[in-house]
Amino acid sequence: MNRWIEKQRHLIDFTASSLARRKGKSLGLLVVYTLLVFVLASVSLYTHALRNEATRVLAGTPEVVLQRLIAGRHDLIPPGYIEKIGRVRGVQKIEGRLWGYYYDSVLKANYTFMVPNDRRIPEGEIVVGPALERSRGLAEGNGISFRAYSGELHTFIVSEVLAHESELVNADLVLMSEPDFRRFFAYPDGHYTDIALWVANPQEVRNVGLKLINALPDSRPILREEVLRTYASIFDWREGMMLALLSAAILAFGIFAWEKAAGLSAEEKREIGILKAIGWETGDVIAMKFWEGFLVSLLAFLLGYVIAYIHVFHFEFALFAPVLQGWAVLYPSFALTPKIDGLQVATLFVFSVLPYTAATLVPIWRAATTDPDTVMRG
């Protein structure tokens, strides 16, 4: 065993020095290889982080949201509806929620107006999200007027700006008191936008959903797990599409690697010829070439991955963000939580190292099986 390790050590040593001797060629391959890993790793790191962020954000939301439908469209919850649900076993809390959208013609953007259930906001005051603070230049104590859909002008005092840390969810949020909300939108008394239900046991959620459908046939329960699943598959799909588009690049890289490996310079050929003449076996030359590929792959993979990590988590994925994150006027600016996962790295490995290895297989074999006298004479 020790002899085997010793032999491999010498082979690696020889390979590293031979790579260093052919700097230009090795560097060219390394740059292209690193670039490929960088692009692929950026995409997968980013979508993975987004997926995590979505899971984190949704973790605090109610397990079931109940909407009422009329002719397939979302309608207000009429008075007495919540009472009709009554006590469903397993439900910890039922709450009617009030929220809506408001189009601001100054910014040409939509805000989300909402009445929070977990805090009291005095009448005439509002709490705004960070994107609003930025785009309308608001600060605590400022006044702001919105023109309601009825045409009246309503003025509010900003009592607080929400924390930047949770900007992904609260960027365009405006929180206000219930009387203000009802007055502003001329919302009928006793009506709600939808109903939120908190269920303690995750395995009961589906039963609760079924009971709701039976009790209120005109309603539509939306489960948190369904929303999560949908987000996950959207992000996966986007990442997959991006990778499918990049498959052309992977193919091109494979061809490039093949060319690089096949186009042995006269000097390299002579080198192999001399090695074989002084007693190297075909197997040794193959082992040397294997180590060469391994070293280049490892270096490119590490470099590409690290650069991608910096790109995604320190430069906010500046190069490809428009493709993957979607679009909005009041786009939240957010930093993602760095996260690396094994499946992702293994997938990336298949997409980058595998094509390289497969493409260099035949050229390596061809180089290793050449006769010493043919190369040295030719």
Add this chain to the structure above:
Amino acid sequence: MIFQPAIIALLLAAGLSLAMLATASPFAVQLIRHWDLGSGSERQLRLERLTYLFSMMVALVCGLQVLSTLLFVFNADKMSVMFVGAMCAVGALNANAYGFPALYAQLALFFFASTWLAINRLDNQARDYPLTRLKYVLLLAYAPLAALVLYLQFNYFIRLEADVITSCCGSMFSEEADTVASEVSAMAPRQAIALFYAGLGAAVLLALWHWRGAGRRVWSGLAVGASSVVAFFAALMGIVAFVSLYIYEHPHHHCPFCILKPEYDYQGYLLYIPLFAAAAAGLAAGVLTLFARRPSLATLAPQASARLAGIAAAGFALFLVVASFMVLSSNLILLE
């Protein structure tokens, strides 16, 4: 669901394996028909050179199978959130009829490739390459198996449909009808423990005995091969029936995949890596003793077989120790 990165990667790996084996097949036929080491003809020289390429290819395919098996299980686990009722990889694999067959075919491919590599190594050590024909007959059998893996995986993935919100207006509350079986059926723990220790203990002892005898006894070699296969299944059954329960400290969670997850500190790798290495080595040890009668392999084959039996004994023993340690250090009381 085909547009998922891990799925594309898996199909790519399976496709590439098949492509490599398929390109090798016509040469394999040529080699089987014309291989003649005594001849110095142009064709023979070409064939001799080609054998290097094929062994490289099969080595790559073998490595790829290890990677894709891991990726397949990882991916199944990750996909489990997409299906109503699936809690982990078992549920995702049960999402349609192709899931588990695809996994089994993948494992079969891995063992086939590892045995092939052992034969290849032995053959390269002998001066007259006595097993070359056999190797390439096996290679021809290998290609259809790779095609089967690709077929099963493709069907599995293409038929997966995630239960997601597809419409924003209809009532889309996913129906309960297509629930997924999330559990693996398991034996009673007492029987399973007996079978587990008997099977693995026998495999360790037989492999040790074969190793001590320097691999000269053909039938002990065959016994090592057979007992390795038995021990492999006994081990998997034991993991499902009781080892996993002790790891999860939960009397009804039988999943053999969740132990690979970070929640359980990746303990599964400590079990599966020695187990798979030992099973592959034991199987190869059994197969290699078959060649001891050939004159040029009379000393080489027993040597190689004994070495592999040693690896198998060490692997199974390590597996037993790790599994027993996990059981003993657990807080679960399964048997009074």
